[in-house]
Amino acid sequence: MAHGPAKGIRRWLFATNHKDIGTMYLWFSFTMFLLGGFFAMVVRAELFEPGMQIVRPEFFNQMTTMHGLIMVFGAIMPVFVGLANWMIPMMIGAPDMALPRMNNLSFWILPFGFTLLASTLFMEGGAPNFGWTFYAPLSTTYAPPTVNFFIFGIHIIGASSIMGSINIIATILNLRAPGMTLMKMPLFAWTWLITAFLLIAVMPVLAGAVTMMLMDINFGTSFFDAAGGGDPVLFQHIFWFFGHPEVYIIIIPAFGVISAIIPTFSRKPLFGYSSMVYATAAIAFLSFIVWAHHMFTVGMPIAGELYFMYATLLIAVPTGVKVFNWVSTMFRGAITFETPMLFAIAFVVLFTLGGFTGVMLAIAPADIQYHDSYFVVAHFHYVMVAGALFSSTAAVYYWLPKWCGRMYNETMGKVHFWVSFIGFNITFFPQHFLGLAGMPRRYADYSLQFADWNMVSSIGAFIYGASQLLFLYNVIATIVAGRKVSDPKIWEGAEGLEWTLPTPAPYHTFSTPPAVK
Amino acid sequence: MVSRAKRLVRGGICALALAPLMHALAAAPAAENSGGWGLLNMPEGVTSVSREIHDIHMVVFWICVWIGVLVFGVMFYSMFAHRKSRGHKPATFHESTTVELVWTIIPALILIVMAFPATRTLKELYDTSEADLDIKVTGYQWKWRYDYLGTDVGYMSELATTQASVYGQAPKTQFYLEEVTEPVVIPVGKKVRFLITGADVIHSWWVPELGVKRDAIPGFVNETWALAKEPGIYRGRCAELCGKDHAFMPIVVNAVPEEEFNTWLAAKQADAAALRELTEKTFTLEELMAKGDEVYGRSCASCHGASGEGIPGAFPALKGSAIAQGPVADHLDIVVNGKPGTAMQAFGAQLSEVDLAAVITYERNAWGNKTEDNIVQPADVFQFKQER
Numbered sequence: 001m002a003h004g005p006a007k008g009i010r011r012w013l014f015a016t017n018h019k020d021i022g023t024m025y026l027w028f029s030f031t032m033f034l035l036g037g038f039f040a041m042v043v044r045a046e047l048f049e050p051g052m053q054i055v056r057p058e059f060f061n062q063m064t065t066m067h068g069l070i071m072v073f074g075a076i077m078p079v080f081v082g083l084a085n086w087m088i089p090m091m092i093g094a095p096d097m098a099l100p101r102m103n104n105l106s107f108w109i110l111p112f113g114f115t116l117l118a119s120t121l122f123m124e125g126g127a128p129n130f131g132w133t134f135y136a137p138l139s140t141t142y143a144p145p146t147v148n149f150f151i152f153g154i155h156i157i158g159a160s161s162i163m164g165s166i167n168i169i170a171t172i173l174n175l176r177a178p179g180m181t182l183m184k185m186p187l188f189a190w191t192w193l194i195t196a197f198l199l200i201a202v203m204p205v206l207a208g209a210v211t212m213m214l215m216d217i218n219f220g221t222s223f224f225d226a227a228g229g230g231d232p233v234l235f236q237h238i239f240w241f242f243g244h245p246e247v248y249i250i251i252i253p254a255f256g257v258i259s260a261i262i263p264t265f266s267r268k269p270l271f272g273y274s275s276m277v278y279a280t281a282a283i284a285f286l287s288f289i290v291w292a293h294h295m296f297t298v299g300m301p302i303a304g305e306l307y308f309m310y311a312t313l314l315i316a317v318p319t320g321v322k323v324f325n326w327v328s329t330m331f332r333g334a335i336t337f338e339t340p341m342l343f344a345i346a347f348v349v350l351f352t353l354g355g356f357t358g359v360m361l362a363i364a365p366a367d368i369q370y371h372d373s374y375f376v377v378a379h380f381h382y383v384m385v386a387g388a389l390f391s392s393t394a395a396v397y398y399w400l401p402k403w404c405g406r407m408y409n410e411t412m413g414k415v416h417f418w419v420s421f422i423g424f425n426i427t428f429f430p431q432h433f434l435g436l437a438g439m440p441r442r443y444a445d446y447s448l449q450f451a452d453w454n455m456v457s458s459i460g461a462f463i464y465g466a467s468q469l470l471f472l473y474n475v476i477a478t479i480v481a482g483r484k485v486s487d488p489k490i491w492e493g494a495e496g497l498e499w500t501l502p503t504p505a506p507y508h509t510f511s512t513p514p515a516v517k
Numbered sequence: 518m519v520s521r522a523k524r525l526v527r528g529g530i531c532a533l534a535l536a537p538l539m540h541a542l543a544a545a546p547a548a549e550n551s552g553g554w555g556l557l558n559m560p561e562g563v564t565s566v567s568r569e570i571h572d573i574h575m576v577v578f579w580i581c582v583w584i585g586v587l588v589f590g591v592m593f594y595s596m597f598a599h600r601k602s603r604g605h606k607p608a609t610f611h612e613s614t615t616v617e618l619v620w621t622i623i624p625a626l627i628l629i630v631m632a633f634p635a636t637r638t639l640k641e642l643y644d645t646s647e648a649d650l651d652i653k654v655t656g657y658q659w660k661w662r663y664d665y666l667g668t669d670v671g672y673m674s675e676l677a678t679t680q681a682s683v684y685g686q687a688p689k690t691q692f693y694l695e696e697v698t699e700p701v702v703i704p705v706g707k708k709v710r711f712l713i714t715g716a717d718v719i720h721s722w723w724v725p726e727l728g729v730k731r732d733a734i735p736g737f738v739n740e741t742w743a744l745a746k747e748p749g750i751y752r753g754r755c756a757e758l759c760g761k762d763h764a765f766m767p768i769v770v771n772a773v774p775e776e777e778f779n780t781w782l783a784a785k786q787a788d789a790a791a792l793r794e795l796t797e798k799t800f801t802l803e804e805l806m807a808k809g810d811e812v813y814g815r816s817c818a819s820c821h822g823a824s825g826e827g828i829p830g831a832f833p834a835l836k837g838s839a840i841a842q843g844p845v846a847d848h849l850d851i852v853v854n855g856k857p858g859t860a861m862q863a864f865g866a867q868l869s870e871v872d873l874a875a876v877i878t879y880e881r882n883a884w885g886n887k888t889e890d891n892i893v894q895p896a897d898v899f900q901f902k903q904e905r
Contacts, residue, residue, distance in 0.1 A: 050689060050693060050694075051682075051683055051684065051685050051689060052683050052684055052685075053685065057761045057762060057763075057764065057765070058761045058828065058831065061758070061760070061761065061763070123830075124829065124830035125830040125831055126830065126831070129760075129761075130758065130760075131758045135718075135719055135757070135758070137717075137718055137719075137735065138718040138719065138758065138759065138760060141717075141718075141859075142658075142717065142718050142760060142859075142860050144830070144831065226734075226735045226736020226737070227735070227736070227857075230736075231736070232719060232734055232735060232736065232737075233734060233737065266599075266607065267601070267607040268607040268608060268609065268611070269609070269611040270611065271610070271611050271612065272611070272612050272613075272617055273611070273612070274612070275612075275617045297721060297730050297731055297732050297756075298732045298734065298739075299731060299732060299734070299737065299739035299740075302639060302640065302643045305639055305643075306636060306639065309632070309635060309636075309639075310632060313628045313631065313632060314625075314628070316624060316628060317621055317624050317625050317628070320620060320621075320624045321617065321620060321621060323588065324588070324616075324620045327588060327591055327592045327595070328616070329611075330592060330595045330596070330599070331591065331595045331599065332595070332599055332605075332607065332608040332610075333595070333599050333605075333607045333608070334599065334600070334601040334605050334606060334607040335595065335596060335599055335600050335601060335605075336600070336601045336602070337596075345592075345596070348592065349589060349592075352585065352588065352589075353585070356581035356584070356585065359577065359581060359628075359631075360574065360577050360578065360581065363573060363574075363577055363631065363635045364635060364639050365566075365569070365570050365573060365635055365638040365639045365642055366570055366573050366574045366577065366635070368570060368642065368728065368729075368730050369559055369567075369570055369574070369725060369728070369730065371721075371730060371756065372721060372723075372730075372756040372757055373756065433556060433557045433558075436557065436558050436559040437556035437557070437558075437559075437560075438560070438723075438725045438753070438754065439754075440723065440754050440755070440756045440763075440764075441758075442758045442763060442764075443754075443763065443764035444763070444764045445683060445694060445764045445765070446694065446764065447692070447693050447694040447695045447752075447767075448553075448689060448691070448693050449553055449556055450553070450556075451553055452553030452554050453553065453554075453556070
């Protein structure tokens with residue numbers, strides 16, 4: 001039974017091993033992260049001072065659009081699928097994912113989807129330029145001809161996500177080791193189970209939206225064209241019915257990662273495990289019934305505004321429970337501050353700040369002033385970057401020694417953390433000020449009163465961007481020449497099945513199910 | 518609760534890294550056009566709605582600060598006191614239904630407290646009844662049109678900052694990207710209802726100091742209102758991504774005393790009558806070219822380029838184009854009626870007959886373009902519009 005991986009390129013092309021596929025997902029998402037990050041650098045360089053210096057406005061719009069699409073669909077979503085592939089079988093005592101060949105397919109269509117999307121940059125008319133939210137009719141009647149590539153790219157990416165989700169659900173529901181009841185699973189498995197259901201529910205909605213666009217553009221329908229009896233606002237309702245659960249799809253697996261790391265380095269069990277599960281499920285449910293809070297300025301009837309305001313405010317309750325539970329886990333523990341823990345603590349603080357601005361944005365009358373301003377940009381980067389990205393970075397530092405049997409350089413990890421943390425806050429904290437003072441988002445140029453804080457924000461972005469190269473170097477240096485470790489339990493306070501396996505984790509694990517007390 | 522939170526922060530819990538920043542934010546002056554570093558907070562504005570929004574914003578902000586101080590306080594205390602390096606031994610507790618209930622119920626109550634003033638303000642914001650004046654606002658790529666309903670007064674309001682200034686060939690003046698060819702004028706102390714719509718894509722009409730932001734959506738007419746309490750010039754921007762020049766279609770509102778407003782409106786009515794007379798006049802080529810150059814720079818150059826070169830793949834060149842050098846009727850058709858399904862707008866309703874005649878004449882003669890019928894008169898445009 002114990003055979004190793006195939007030789008050469010066949011190992012990756014025909015991969016069915018969850019660890020190999022997880023590794024490919026992680027490298028793919030990091031590549032996309034660097035690409036999307038490069039686009040962000042172009043955006044921030046142009047915004048360094050008033051006036052157009054580096055790019056033209058139409059290219060600027062392509063950069064903001066591609067930055068958003070690549071980061072959401074190419075970097076953040078795949079990184080958590082990669083972590084799920086690596087860790088879920090090892091956490092629940094399964095030999096592999098339940099559907100290994102579909103696992104291969106769901107990864108290997110991704111590079112094609114993103115090649116379709118990114119190739120538009122080199123085509124006549126340029127890449128999609130209508131924002132990652134692609135509101136009609138800017139994305140239909142007024143779109144560049146390359147919009148069709150974007151539509152098929154989204155279809156492929158969506159198919160990949162749905163297959164990945166089916167695989168995760170099938171694995172968790174069928175392949176748990178005897179004795180591993182649902183309420184004994186690590187929270188990372190729980191958060192992914194819930195996320196996978198969200199994905200299956202909303203990715204088809206996104207596919208429907210882009211298909212309607214395709215029909216409007218090429219086949220003479222008028223779903224979103226008012227001149228033909230259609231409704232541009234309908235697009236926004238459909239988009240956000242996908243889009244709001246989507247942001248929870250991004251952040252819920254991050255909750256799982258943080259719930260693994262904080263107990264380890266606090267040397268104390270996670271506080272309120274069952275309430276964490278219920279809170280996650282509550283957040284997932286609420287995510288379906290709050291979508292129009294992204295649309296407080298479209299002119300909904302007041303009853304709609306009030307309903308969506310109240311429903312949105314409710315999300316603060318289960319989210320608060322999670323934060324309180326993490327803080328209580330740290331309380332009276334025996335805390336150490338290795339790199340994963342630093343990123344996890346930063347996650348709790350910065351995600352909570354993003355949550356506070358989320359509550360402010362939920363207040364419908366106040367949102368009249370915040371909506372589509374840099375305040376919103378600051379808000380969602382606090383939850384996306386400091387939330388999703390910091391947690392996935394923490395996860396890589398946390399599990400990398402287990403994966404490759406080598407320890408990363410702790411000093412370099414800490415430097416990476418502090419430069420990231422400071423760079424991130426220099427970038428995004430001033431954006432709160434810019435938005436409140438009246439600067440709209442997606443502006444290629446701005447009036448003079450916004451110059452100072454924009455320059456600060458750009459400097460921060462360059463610092464944050466550069467620090468990710470340090471991360472790349474540290475990971476490669478660890479894999480190639482890191483200090484060898486062999487203790488199954490890398491971290492003193494770590495609990496769970498993955499830490500009972502040898503280090504580095506063998507190619508096949510749990511071929512016979514472990515005993516779970 | 519608000520003042521208590523302020524006292525807490527000012528009282529020295531500022532040890533928190535973020536508290537001093539937040540403190541600065543609260544102490545910041547209302548937004549003026551003067552400062553960069555000092556612009557930290559939302560302007561209070563000059564309408565009752567904008568002031569109520571500002572108050573709710575501050576209440577919710579301070580509640581958040583207060584909760585942050587508590588939660589992060591406990592967390593930072595643990596990080597200091599419960600470190601392994603200080604020899605702290607970990608406790609083993611891991612659940613308590615009581616505290617879970619407490620921290621579910623208390624935040625829920627705080628949210629209910631926030632929802633009351635928010636509901637009240639929202640109701641006021643939605644009450645567009647009994648307005649003294651109706652102004653229709655139409656968003657175009659990339660300019661605004663204001664029509665004073667019930668009068669003949671209607672005009673486009675476009676960016677007045679030059680391309681040279683944007684591209685660094687000319688200095689940037691105080692109101693860079695915040696100046697327009699003609700502001701929308703409203704009377705102080707009167708309830709003005711804005712009927713907002715879009716002509717092409719979705720735009721959003723945002724004037725922070727009036728507490729107004731409403732999307733301009735093609736096929737919809739949205740209503741909102743403002744009652745400016747103080748005269749002044751209030752600058753705003755398009756808030757919804759609307760294509761290439763999203764950042765270059767500012768809004769300027771000039772709120773003036775009622776008498777001044779009436780004088781202004783009467784003068785605009787007289788202008789409209791005078792323009793109708795001009796339509797009958799015959800212009801020379803030089804006059805049309807001079808006027809056409811100006812109209813082209815304002816309405817056409819952002820897509821078709823300052824020298825008619827266009828943007829390859831997106832907007833066609835006019836230099837050497839078949840339409841600009843072909844029959845007049847085709848040229849009139851595309852400029853007056855636009856080209857459906859593309860970004861080429863119908864300028865028939867946006868520009869006067871004089872402007873249309875001038876810009877078409879300009880395009881037929883500029884950049885080396887040559888054609889037999891090289892002069893189009895306002896009367897020709899009028900005739901063309903009548904025939905359609």
